Amino acid sequence: MRRHQAKEIVAKLRNVEGLVASGRRISECVREIGVTEVTYYRWRNRYGGLESDLAEYLTELESEITRLRRQVSDLTLEKLILVEATTEALNPELRATYVLRAKAAFGISERRACQALGQHRSTQRKIRARLSLEAPPATQCHSADVSSLSTNPPDRRPMPRDSTRRGAQDSAQASVPTPIQASARPPVQ
Known part of the structure; x- marks a missing residue:
């Protein structure tokens, strides 16, 4: 079976139109x-009103679209293979650093970076919050103010999950007396 070029198809359609105009069936x-x-009817539906150069352009575009679709499917498959291979190998902390690096390098949103690396956004936020609560590096301690260098351990009470516990904790905290500050003491005589 022979495939016809777009020019040939348009020429044959014009030939048929001329013959039909002369009174033939x-x-x-x-x-x-x-x-x-x-x-003939398939060709007429597809190339009926086109010039030969437009018909060629149309066929070129169709072949280009086919080629691009094939490339997209290949790249998608490669991406899925890479994500599958790295998802199990990386721990959430390492993925979090890769998410931050991808945001900085490519200028993409956190949502897009997490999606590409297989990191859930809530996990990303929790890890980022935990990293920000850690002590600053030694190079930054020299410029920090004295209150941030406190040796007291941070309050590690669990956060309440519903309003009844929150109310109970608020009332317990209200009953604890607050220490008197030095400026609030009466002057010594």
Whole structure:
């Protein structure tokens, strides 16, 4: 079976239009150009009102679209393979650093970086919050103020999950007396 070029198809359609205009039946004209009626009507629907250069351009675009679709599917498959291979190998902390690096390098949002690396956004936020609560590096301690260098351990009470516990904790905290500050003491005489 021979594939016809776009120029040939447009020329054959014009030939059939000329023969039909002279008073011949379509079935006779179609037999004369060497195709079936089904093929003729398919060609007419596709290339009927086009010029030969536009028909060529159309076929080039269709082949380009096919090539690009194939490339996209190949790249998607490669991405899925890489994500599957790295998802189990990386712990959440390491993925969090990769998310931050991807945000900085590519200028993408946290959502897009987490999606690409297989990190849930809530996990990313929790790890980022934990990293920000850690002590600053030694190079930053020299410029920090004295209150941030406190040796008291941070309050590690669990956070309440519903309003009843929150109310109970608020009332317990209210009953604890607050220490008197030095400026609030009466002057010594």
